[in-house]
Amino acid sequence: MKATIISIIIFVALIGGAFLLTRGVSNTPVANANNVTIVDGKQIIEIHAKGGYQPRKSIAKAGIPTILRFDTSGTFDCSSSVRIPSMNISRLLPQTGTTDIDIGNQQVATLRGTCGMGMYPFEVTFN
Numbered sequence: 001m002k003a004t005i006i007s008i009i010i011f012v013a014l015i016g017g018a019f020l021l022t023r024g025v026s027n028t029p030v031a032n033a034n035n036v037t038i039v040d041g042k043q044i045i046e047i048h049a050k051g052g053y054q055p056r057k058s059i060a061k062a063g064i065p066t067i068l069r070f071d072t073s074g075t076f077d078c079s080s081s082v083r084i085p086s087m088n089i090s091r092l093l094p095q096t097g098t099t100d101i102d103i104g105n106q107q108v109a110t111l112r113g114t115c116g117m118g119m120y121p122f123e124v125t126f127n
Contacts, residue, residue: 035047035055035058036058036059036060038064041064041065042064042065042066042067043060043061043064043065043066043067044066044067044069044100045058045060045066045067045068045069045124046069046071047068047069047070047071047122048070048071048072048073049070049071049072049075049079049080049082049093050072050073050074050075050077050079051077051079051120052079052115052120052122053079053113053115053120053121053122055122056121056122056123057122057123057124057125058122058123058124058125059124059125059127060106060124060125060126060127061126061127062105062106062107062108062109062126062127063105063106063107064105065102065104065105066102066103066104066105066106066126067100067101067102067103068100068101068103068124069098069099069100069101070082070091070093070098070099070100070101071097071098072093072094072095072096072097072098072099073096074095074096075093075095075096076095077115078115078116078117078119078120079093079115079120080092080093080094080095080115080116081093081115081116081117082099082101082113082114082115082116083113083114083115083116083118084101084103084111084112084113085112085113085114086111086112087103087111089101089103089113090116106124106126107126108126108127109125109126110123110124110125110126111123111124111125111126
């Protein structure tokens with residue numbers, strides 16, 4: 001009986017600890033300023049493609065020439081195929097390398113894209 005009570009207390013402590021450690025942690029990575037740069041008057045948004053897109057959400061400036069730069073490194077899954085339906089863009093990415101997609105001057109809006117199968121979404125919010 002005593003061993004059962006101790007086991008229950010340990011179980012509750014482990015579950016509670018796991019809850020406290022993961023509270024406030026999101027499974028959806030949010031953009032940070034590190035993936036958006038301006039070079040020679042063009043805004044470059046870098047997105048890593050492998051097992052999805054990182055970051056999944058980026059924030060950029062509207063009204064300036066913009067390039068989406070997809071970086072791959074041993075990418076063999078469906079994230080090696082990028083689709084942006086609103087712009088009629090569909091590209092196959094190399095297994096390893098960098099692919100630039102010029103998307104021009106974007107207005108204030110959110111641009112949404114996915115992998116070739118629609119499983120892995122990403123978005124860029126232009127402010």
